[in-house]
Amino acid sequence: MATGMQRVAINCGGGYVPGLDKAVIGAVLAAAELGCDVVGIRDGYDGLLLPEQYGGEGLIKLDPRAVERLDGSGGSILGAGARTDPFRVRRVNSEDMVEELDRSDELMKIIRAEKIDAVISIVGGSALTGAHAFSVAWKLSRKGLRTVCIPKSVENDIGATALSFGYNSALSYTTDTLERIRSGARDVRRIAVVEVLGYHAGWLALQAGMAACADAVLIPEIPYDLRKVAERLRRNEEAGRSPALIVVAEGAEPAAGTERIGPKDALRKSLAPLSDPRFGEGARVIERSGMAGQAVALDLQRLTNRETVPFSLGQLIRTGMPTAVDCQLGLGYGAAAVRAVVEGHSEVMVALEPPALKLLPLAEAVNNVRTIPADSEFLRIARTLGISLGD
Amino acid sequence: MDQTVSSLTPTGIVVNIQHFCTNDGPGIRTTVFLKGCGNRCKWCCNPETIHPKPELAYNRSKCIGAKACGRCLQAPAPEGAFYVIADTDDRVHVNWDLVSDAETEVASLCPSEAIHLFGEVMTVDQVLEEVEQDAAFYRESGGGITLSGGECLLQPAFSATLLMEAHRRGINTAIETAGNVPWAFMERVLPHVDTVLHDHKLTDPERHKKWIGVDNKRILANYKRAYEAYPDKQFIARTPVIPGVNDGEEHIRSVLAFIAPYKNVIDYQLLPYHRYGEAKYGFLGRVYELEDFERPTPESLARLQSIIDEAFGRTSPTGA
Structure with missing residues (x-):
């Protein structure tokens, strides 16, 4: 000691x-x-x-x-x-x-x-x-x-x-924002497609999406097929539930054999610090993420009779009280x-x-990414709530 | 100077030998890419040539998965360098912070070559053996060998010996250089070069530093000295044209003014920006910073070309 x-x-x-x-x-x-x-x-x-x-x-x-x-x-x-x-x-x-x-x-x-x-x-x-x-x-x-x-x-x-x-605050703020977006989209009969952070793990998308009663949540852990999402939205609508909110984690990927339109790698894009020339040479504003959501919004618009509106919360959720x-x-x-x-x-x-705070060897923490397991209770609840996971 | 190559000749670190190149000097050429560069151009299309030593690269799409293979997850691979994320596909991820230069032998563990090496130690004979395969094309087209990089002048002993031996075998020689090396390196290599393709990337020293990492004072001093010291060599000035960075007339005219006094600078060429190297950034765990940069338009290139043609007393393809 x-x-x-x-x-x-x-x-x-x-x-x-x-x-x-x-x-x-x-x-x-x-x-x-x-x-x-x-x-x-x-x-x-x-x-x-x-x-x-x-x-x-x-x-x-x-x-x-x-x-x-x-x-x-x-x-x-x-x-x-x-x-x-x-x-x-x-x-x-x-x-x-x-x-x-x-x-x-x-x-x-x-x-x-x-x-x-x-x-x-x-x-x-x-x-x-x-x-x-x-x-x-x-x-x-x-x-x-x-x-x-x-x-x-x-x-x-x-x-x-x-x-x-930091996660609980981000979750709270994301849920609050999703609620606002969902109610607005519902009133104008559009589908809001909101991209949130989550490159490897979809916790934020899933938990905030569930809390805000999203119609679909697309996460990195489950490759999605938008035709199945569109079918789920149609069935929900028949049951009297107007589709209004799709939550997409930035790392969500389409399943093999299904195509995505638009840029693929939001993370790399978000780290490109020279991406917008309007703000002067070498001092460019980064277009942080948003590509995954935009791609889903575009494709979903083609698969449904609804207009879709993409949003990206991106880094906004990193700050605040x-x-x-x-x-x-x-x-x-x-x-x-x-x-x-x-x-x-x-x-x-x-x-x-x-309920304890413990000490773990760093070797066990490095590279240890916490994803949503396939048998997660959260996934079961989401499915039970009629939320499409794109599979 | 000894004009023969012995078994003691230096070795070089070569990234790639590319055949049938038509934009790297006169005729059909074989371009040898050497490793190491003292610049950090943000548009670099050969990021695998920047670091001076062999380095690991990883193409995740080639990984056959931890269950089917998993060799890189075990010793002697460096601890923590490779890992799998639970509940996703079982292809391996790389923690680039935990991969070091000393551990490049891990590439040999990967049967699918998802993990591979950029950079190989080669002798002069090994390089020339491959280069000479295309000797017939050189004779027909007036081509030969071109050393590129990276910055080929940062391996001066190897480059000089290689080019000297190429000359001895009757092969025309050229180099592509950005000029940011000590003069002694240039002085050692240039006597063995027939054509010097050299970059004028930006005129303003401050902007040069912003986009390339260093200012251009030494580069320009080197070029001036080289033009004067080697009147019998052919120099071809070049500018990689990056929209919004150096595609203004001012830069082109400035380069033309710089080379005008020297008759051995026989041409000034424009190299349109391209993004062919973008994927390699991913393979090296780096971020390509010019993700959103567009290629120059044919119209802007034609406008700049007409300025050059006018200076060289040529009629431009557009008839200007």
């Missing part, structure tokens, strides 16, 4: 979720209680590797006073804009050539020089950037950095925990992570195994 006053750093991996600062607050309050110093590293590890970007203040001293006015809404005091992979830092070398350099050893030295005993990393968040932050944390821990991870994800796709923080569940979870995760550090743990992730 580690003893004495420890200095703990906390940072956020790429991508934000509602209530991100709640985990920071939880860690700071717990540290004060357990006798630790806490500093925040800005934008992942950028605050340490590229301090010049922050006027030399890449580390933020955190104490209860510093966090007392944080409410958890909108991003984080630490920033979640990490774009620098310590293992692959792009630079122009002395030969005036661009190269990618492994600066992880240098980062470890900086961490030691700052007398940081352990790093709490809030990781997860999206299919690519979230997994990346997780992997970086794991690799640094294998280099000897004492690491405790906190899972965040609006898609709830981190397999090692029953609930990632956290729900009570996420406030508790964030605070709990933050506090549990500090407790783990104080107790001498490393290379672990805080995970919810109701």
Whole structure:
């Protein structure tokens, strides 16, 4: 067991979720209680590797006073804009050539020089950037950095925990928005096709879609056939239920042999930062996702007699005030992570195994994607409610 | 300088040898793509040539699935580099953060070649053996070998030896370069080159840095020095035309002004932007940033071409 006053750093991996600062607050309050110093590293590890970007203040001293006015809404005091992979830092070398350099050893030295005993990393968040932050944390821990991870994800796709923080808020906000869209579409007798986040896992689409009484929910786990969806809508209408809402997870794919119209890979598209020239060279607005929903809307319009209207909630759901569940979870995760550090743990992730918060080896968390199992009760309920899953 | 190739000749890292190329210099040519580049052009159509070492690539559509195979999920594959997502199809995913340069031998584990390598260490003889297969076409068309990349000048010892030996075997030589190398590298290779195809991507140094990663001061200095140092070589300036980036008349006129004093710059060619390399970004776990960029229109290309033709005293195909 580690003893004495420890200095703990906390940072956020790429991508934000509602209530991100709640985990920071939880860690700071717990540290004060357990006798630790806490500093925040800005934008992942950028605050340490590229301090010049922050006027030399890449580390933020955190104490209860510093966090007392944080409410958890909108991003984080630490920033979640990490774009620098310590293992692959792009630079122009002395030969005036661009190269990618492994600066992880240098980062470890900086961490030691700052007398940081352990790093709490809030990781997860999206299919690519979230997994990346997780992997970086794991690799640094294998280099000897004492690491405790906190899972965040609006898609709830981190397999090692029953609930990632941020998901409940995203679910709540998505459900609320779907309700509004559904009632509006119903009144004008159109079918709204709403794309939501979920590249590998369809939890958000399924649970929000069920809560908003969607007519169909298309998820990555079940390849869909829109002819079956259209048939289900027709039968529902005959039974007196006007179709109004289709929810599509961005990773949903048509079944083999059925065609999709339009661009196929919403995720890659969403990560193309140069995609819209209207906003000036090199500062382009990303057309984040929406392609899966648009494709379904187009095809469905051809298969039904209804006009379809595509929407994409995309990244909108990543911000806003956290729900009570996420406030508790964030605070709990933050506090549990500090407790783990104080107790001498490393290379672990805080995970919810109701009703307990537990520590799991990082090796069990990396690459562990939580998808909807084929025998999920949620799927059974959805089918029982007459919601088409496209199969 | 020793004019023979011994068993001690350097090896190079070759990504691909492409036959019957008609846009990489005079005649029908065999283009040898070398690995490593000091630029990071956002439109790069050969992303597999950027990294200087052999690297793993993965084409998920070729994976036959973990149940049928699963070799990459076991040691000696790097821990966590390959994984399967439960309750989806059982084809393997790659965690690109956990694949390192040192572990390229994992490619040999994959029977379906879904996991494969970009980059192979080859000797001069190995390369020329393949290049010489098309010798008859070179003689008929005035073609030969072209070194490309990546940046072929970043392997100066290998490139120089390869081209020298090609010359010795009577093969015409050309290189494609972006010019961002130390002059010493250029100086070592250019004596063995007949035609130097060289890029002028952007004129403004700041915009050059934004789109390519470095400014163009050294590149232009290298070109100027090369034009002057090798008056007997043929230089062909080229611009990959990217709409919205460098398809303005200003850039074309600026390049024409730069090359005008040098009679050994015999042509200035436009290379229309294309997206043939897009899929390879996916194979390497990278994101193609120019997803929405359109190809230049024939009209815009014709307009720029007419400026070049006028400068070279030619009548353009459009009659302008």
